[in-house]
Amino acid sequence: MKQKNTVRFLLFAAVLLLLDGCSNTRYLTGGDMLFSGNDKLIVNDLTQRKDVKAATKIANDVTFFKPNGAVIGSRRILPPFGLWVHNYMKGDGTGKVSNWFFKTFSSKPVLVSDVNPEQRSKKVESELFNNGFFKAKVKFVLDTCKTNPRKAKIQYYLQLENPYHINRISYATPVDEVDSLINAYQEKLLIKPGDNFSLETVSSEKNKITSMLVEKGYYYFKADYLQIVADTVTTPFLIDLLIEKSIETPEFARYKYSIDNISFHLSGVRVDSADRRDSKPDTIFHDGIYLSGLHNYLKPDVITRSIMFRQGDLYSSSKHQGTILRMNNYGVFKSVRMQYVLQDSLQHKLNLQIESSPVSNVSLNLEGFVQTKSSGFSGPGVEASLAHANLGGEANKFSLKLNGGFEWQWGKKAQNNLGANSYNAGLNSSFVFPRLVVPFNIINDTKLIGSKTIISLGYEFMNNMLYYRMSAVKLGWGYQWKRNQKITNIFYPFNVNIVNLLKTTATFDSIVNSNPYVKKSFGEQSIAGLKYDFIYDNMRLKANGIYMQASLSTSGNLIDLVMRSFGGERPYTILNNVYSQFVKGSLDLRYHTGSVKEGLVFRIFAGTGLSYGNSTVMPYIEQFYSGGSNSIRGFIPRSLGPGSYKPAVNSGIIDQTGDVKLEGNIEYRFPFSKMMNGALFVDAGNVWLLDKDVLRSGAEFKFNSFAKQLAVATGFGLRFDFDFFILRTDLGLPLRTPYAGENGNWLRTGDIFHGFRFNLAIGYPF
Numbered sequence: 077m078k079q080k081n082t083v084r085f086l087l088f089a090a091v092l093l094l095l096d097g098c099s100n101t102r103y104l105t106g107g108d109m110l111f112s113g114n115d116k117l118i119v120n121d122l123t124q125r126k127d128v129k130a131a132t133k134i135a136n137d138v139t140f141f142k143p144n145g146a147v148i149g150s151r152r153i154l155p156p157f158g159l160w161v162h163n164y165m166k167g168d169g170t171g172k173v174s175n176w177f178f179k180t181f182s183s184k185p186v187l188v189s190d191v192n193p194e195q196r197s198k199k200v201e202s203e204l205f206n207n208g209f210f211k212a213k214v215k216f217v218l219d220t221c222k223t224n225p226r227k228a229k230i231q232y233y234l235q236l237e238n239p240y241h242i243n244r245i246s247y248a249t250p251v252d253e254v255d256s257l258i259n260a261y262q263e264k265l266l267i268k269p270g271d272n273f274s275l276e277t278v279s280s281e282k283n284k285i286t287s288m289l290v291e292k293g294y295y296y297f298k299a300d301y302l303q304i305v306a307d308t309v310t311t312p313f314l315i316d317l318l319i320e321k322s323i324e325t326p327e328f329a330r331y332k333y334s335i336d337n338i339s340f341h342l343s344g345v346r347v348d349s350a351d352r353r354d355s356k357p358d359t360i361f362h363d364g365i366y367l368s369g370l371h372n373y374l375k376p377d378v379i380t381r382s383i384m385f386r387q388g389d390l391y392s393s394s395k396h397q398g399t400i401l402r403m404n405n406y407g408v409f410k411s412v413r414m415q416y417v418l419q420d421s422l423q424h425k426l427n428l429q430i431e432s433s434p435v436s437n438v439s440l441n442l443e444g445f446v447q448t449k450s451s452g453f454s455g456p457g458v459e460a461s462l463a464h465a466n467l468g469g470e471a472n473k474f475s476l477k478l479n480g481g482f483e484w485q486w487g488k489k490a491q492n493n494l495g496a497n498s499y500n501a502g503l504n505s506s507f508v509f510p511r512l513v514v515p516f517n518i519i520n521d522t523k524l525i526g527s528k529t530i531i532s533l534g535y536e537f538m539n540n541m542l543y544y545r546m547s548a549v550k551l552g553w554g555y556q557w558k559r560n561q562k563i564t565n566i567f568y569p570f571n572v573n574i575v576n577l578l579k580t581t582a583t584f585d586s587i588v589n590s591n592p593y594v595k596k597s598f599g600e601q602s603i604a605g606l607k608y609d610f611i612y613d614n615m616r617l618k619a620n621g622i623y624m625q626a627s628l629s630t631s632g633n634l635i636d637l638v639m640r641s642f643g644g645e646r647p648y649t650i651l652n653n654v655y656s657q658f659v660k661g662s663l664d665l666r667y668h669t670g671s672v673k674e675g676l677v678f679r680i681f682a683g684t685g686l687s688y689g690n691s692t693v694m695p696y697i698e699q700f701y702s703g704g705s706n707s708i709r710g711f712i713p714r715s716l717g718p719g720s721y722k723p724a725v726n727s728g729i730i731d732q733t734g735d736v737k738l739e740g741n742i743e744y745r746f747p748f749s750k751m752m753n754g755a756l757f758v759d760a761g762n763v764w765l766l767d768k769d770v771l772r773s774g775a776e777f778k779f780n781s782f783a784k785q786l787a788v789a790t791g792f793g794l795r796f797d798f799d800f801f802i803l804r805t806d807l808g809l810p811l812r813t814p815y816a817g818e819n820g821n822w823l824r825t826g827d828i829f830h831g832f833r834f835n836l837a838i839g840y841p842f
Contacts, residue, residue, distance in 0.1 A: 100144070100156060100185070101226035103163050109188040110227045113143045115219055121236040128236065130272070131209055135234050138200045141191045144183055158183025158749055180751045180796070188218065193230045200234070208239035208273035208315075210308075238313050240273045248320035254289065254330055255321055258302070261285050262319075273315050278304055285319075293332030293390035295416065295426065301325040328421065335385045336425040342369040344433040373434055374408065375469045381511065382406065384522075385428055391416070398525040401561070403432065405526040406471040406510050410435050437466045443801075457481030457500075473508040498541045504534030504550075512555055526558040543584040543730065548575045548697075554607075561616075566609040571629070574653065575601035575697055587730050591771045594731050597696040602653040605631035615668055623666040627683075631698075632657030636689050647690050656695045660685035662737075666842055670745075673753055673797070679741040679842045686735070686766065700737035700763045702787070705835035706842070707739060708759040709808030710789025712833060717763040720774035720785045722815040734763030736777045738786075741842060745795075755793040757806070760786050762814050774815070784821075788812035791832075795840070806835040 101110050117135055121128050144156035162182040165174065197214040204212040213235040221227040245267060247259045267281055286299045300322070307316040359368040362376035364386050370376070382402035384395040396414060403412045409432045416426040441461045463475040480501040509529040512521045521527045534550040554568035577598060588595040607629040615621025632655045639648040647654045662683030669675040685694045704713035718734035739761030748754050762785055764777035774785070793806035810831050812821050823831060 100159055100163070101224060104185065104187075104226055108185075108226070109218075109220075111141065111143050111186045111188045111191050111230070112221065112227050113146070113229050114139060114141070115229050115231040117232050117234060119234045119236065121234075127209075127239050127272075130207070131204055131212065131234065131236055131239075134203050134207060135200045135214070135232065138203055139193075139196050139230070139232050141186070141196075143186050156183070157181065159185055179749075181749055183749055188228055188230070191230065193218075193232070197232065200232070204236075206275035208241070209236060210240060211237045240308060240313050240315050242267060242269050242271045242273060242317065243311060243314035244269060244316045246316070246318050248318070252330060254294065254297070254325075257289060257292065258285060258319060258321060261288060267317070273306075278317075287393065290391075290393050293334070293392070294329065295333040295391040296326075296329040298329070301329055331424045333391050333424045333426050335387060335389050335391065336419045336427050337366065338364065338383065338385055338387065338428045338430075339366040339368070340379050340383070340430045340432075342371075342373065342432055342434065345369060345371045345373045372469060374466070374471065378406070378469070378471050378510070383430070391426060399430075401525040401558075405528075407465050407473060408434060408437070408471050435465070437464055439463050439465070471510045473506075473510075475506050475508075477504045478502070479504070498539060500536060500538040502534060502536035504532065504536075506530060506532040512557065514555075521557065524557050524559055525561070526556075528556040530554045530556065542581065544580045545578040546575060547578055548573060562612055562614050564609075564611040564613070566607075566611070568607040571603070571605055571607050573601075573603040573697070574651075575603075575695070576653075584730070591731060591769070593693055593765075593769050593771070596691075596693045597699065597733075600647065600654045600656050600691050600693070601695040601697055602650065602655045603631045603695060603698070604635055604650075604655060605629060605633065615672065620670075621668045623664075623668075625662075625664040627662045627664075628660070629698075630659045631655070631695075632690055639690075655690060656687070656698070657689040657691045658685055658687040658694055658698065660694070660698060664842075672840060673795075674745050674747060677741070677743045677745065677842065679739075679743075681737065681739040681761070684736045684766070694735050696733065699733035699735065701733045702737060702739065702761050702763050705804075705806065705837040708761055708787050708789050709757065709791055709793075709806045709835050709841075710759065710810035710831070710833055711787060711808070716761075716787050717785075717814060718769075718772060718775035719762065719764045719777065719782075720815045721772040722813075731772070732763075734775070734777075735766040736764040738762065738782070743841075748794075751797050753795040753797065755795065755806070756791075757793065757808075758788070758790045759808070760788045762786050785814040786812070787814050793835075802839050804835075804837045804839065804841070806837075806841075808833045808835060 104110065117132060117139070119128060119132060119135075121131075144159040158181055161178060162184055165178050165182070193216040197216050200214045201212055204214075215233050217231045217233070219229040219231050221229075245262070245265070247262065248255060250256045250259055261284075264284075265281060267277060271277075282299055282302055282304055286297060286302055289297045301324070303320060303322045305318040305320075307318070308314075310316060358371075359366055360370075360376065361367075363380040365380050365383060367376055367379055370379075382399060384399045384402070385392075389395070400412050400414065403409055411432065413431045415429050417429060419425040419427045439462075441459075441463075443459055457480060459477060459479040461475055461477040463473060465471070465473045467474050478501075480499065482499040507530075510527070511529065512524075512527045513529040530552070532550065532552045532554075536548045536550075538544075538546045538548075540546075549572075551570075551572040552568050553570040554566060556564065556566045558564050588598060608627070610624075610626045612622065612624040615623055635650060635655055636648065636657055639650070649655070660683070662681070665680045667678045669677075683700055685698055685700070687694050701714040702708055702716040703711035707713070708716060714732050717732055721732075723731055739759070741757065741759050743755050743757040745753055745755045762782075764782065764785070765772070765775045766777060768776045788811045789808045790811055791806055791808035793804060796803040796805075809823075810833070811823050815821070
């Protein structure tokens with residue numbers, strides 16, 4: 077038997093080698109050569125080690141190019157499956173399945189001509205020149221495959237000399253306010269004596285100085301009017317810089333400009349016959365701004381509140397961007413166009429003209445998804461939403477969402493089950509004001525680029541056929557505001573969530589009755605408190621982006637203050653329910669080295685909840701859990717922890733939650749084809765209890781032992797990009813369990829193919 081398996085393996089390997097060696101170049105035409113990767117860069121240098129390292133990185137970045145089958149770096153790791161599909165399977169329109177398969181999995185051959193090593197060599201020299209290596213030379217050689225002359229690697233050679241460094245930075249003697257502002261910028265200048273010369277840094281600082289001048293009212297000032305003169309003659313390998321206003325700067329660019337008349341025109345509003353007979357003028361003057369074309373579509377206050385300029389204000393680029401963001405945040409405009417027309421060249425005044433057009437007020441959306449609820453429910457779901465974006469002509473948005481999901485089970489229903497299927501359904505409504513509605517105008521939102529007041533009311537019903545029926549009523553009043561594009565604040569001073577167990581099974585009762593800690597977590601689930609989220613997100617603005625969400629919530633403090641004044645014994649109740657009292661905080665930090673779809677992604681999540689006063693445990697719906705498609709993907713949801721605890725019979729959702737959660741994820745995302753991307757990932761984490769539970773040994777969080785209780789998983793995933801949504805599949809393999817088994821915590825080699833977990837989800841995990 078072993079001999080037969082060996083023969084089969086050798087035959088399979090021979091077929092792969094045959095395909096890889098010959099078939100990949102079989103369909104090439106003319107002088108095309110298949111690119112099979114870069115050889116290691118060879119550097120001949122006369123410089124210091126740190127300079128060689130910097131130059132080598134630049135050269136490797138520019139010459140980087142992935143061959144077919146590459147995953148990490150520019151070398152082939154996997155067989156070129158996509159190339160095989162492209163060569164031997166044609167999407168000719170004869171079959172829907174075959175066409176989809178070809179479109180999804182095929183990859184065109186990567187040719188040496190696609191890489192264009194000659195042009196890349198010149199690009200390396202140019203980039204090195206821009207970074208102070210003024211005399212660097214680059215050449216390349218094609219390393220043809222000995223067994224197949226239609227395949228080649230590329231070998232690059234780099235010749236270096238010493239780079240140039242910044243020596244002195246000086247400024248011109250000021251003759252006007254522009255010169256004074258340029259000279260005053262030297263305290264913020266990122267270019268310092270001793271730094272390697274970098275054209276990118278010089279250009280970036282030049283643009284920053286220009287932006288500073290434009291922000292202060294110099295509307296017509298451009299980067300071309302600012303010059304940074306470099307002197308490389310005085311001292312070898314040293315550069316003196318002179319930063320000054322160009323002598324060719326036109327006179328009109330040397331003055332500040334203020335805003336004179338402001339007008340807003342809304343085009344495309346449908347006008348009924350009654351409005352046509354109305355004798356009111358189309359243009360009105362409100363709060364210093366001329367408004368036209370509104371036709372009762374919007375009230376004047378809505379427009380004037382979003383425009384950050386008033387007559388007499390100096391031009392400001394931040395006010396310009398803020399006005400656009402405010403109007404776009406309303407959700408009632410297709411686009412916003414702002415232009416400035418010179419009104420008076422002698423007094424340096426500009427007229428501001430704003431034009432826009434409306435969108436449809438009413439929208440209806442229907443979408444499907446895969447969901448995981450805090451109750452433990454997971455499965456396919458659907459959401460239908462109906463929204464009106466402009467109630468009362470004030471850009472007030474009302475939305476009504478109906479959502480539901482189900483989980484079915486084949487076979488005969490157990491007698492104790494609550495029905496044949498698990499399902500959930502919910503109806504949620506919200507009313508959003510495009511401003512901060514606060515008493516006594518205690519908050520001034522004139523400097524905010526986006527603000528909202530949100531009132532929400534919702535009801536959900538959940539039926540988990542194995543354990544319980546549960547209902548939840550949610551009510552909230554909150555605020556959302558932004559001072560810039562990166563930072564969002566969300567504050568709910570009033571946040572209520574009342575959860576009721578309607579019916580339970582004997583299985584559920586036996587679990588919770590055997591552990592008072594778990595029983596209390598289900599019995600004290602009336603939450604009334606506040607919640608605050610701070611979000612920092614620059615991933616849309618930078619290639620290497622950071623996302624951070626810090627959350628803090630509390631419950632029961634105000635109610636408890638009132639209830640204590642009446643005396644009595646704890647736990648206190650309100651509306652016949654024991655209210656929860658706790659404080660909970662969490663931090664979700666992510667770093668992307670590239671775009672959301674490609675590159676490395678690092679994520680760290682940490683959270684903890686502390687019950688006190690009227691509560692001895694955190695309510696179940698506020699506890700943390702680990703495992704699942706957005707967590708540790710080698711384990712099913714709620715199957716980890718707390719700590720090293722392992723239940724004799726895994727309930728799946730009830731007793732494996734905790735007060736503390738730590739989780740870390742690393743994921744490398746790479747493209748396979750136009751519609752399909754791949755991912756390699758490693759996940760680690762767990763949940764713990766803050767207090768000792770005698771019935772769950774090892775569940776308590778301890779600084780000297782928590783690292784030994786981390787679960788670790790790895791795996792591979794595919795992401796199918798259909799433009800309007802991402803379908804994600806992940807195959808996770810548990811490498812380490814929090815609890816020790818017969819052979820310790822780590823997975824044995826023989827168990828590798830028995831522990832895989834398949835995850836199906838919509839969107840990226842983080």
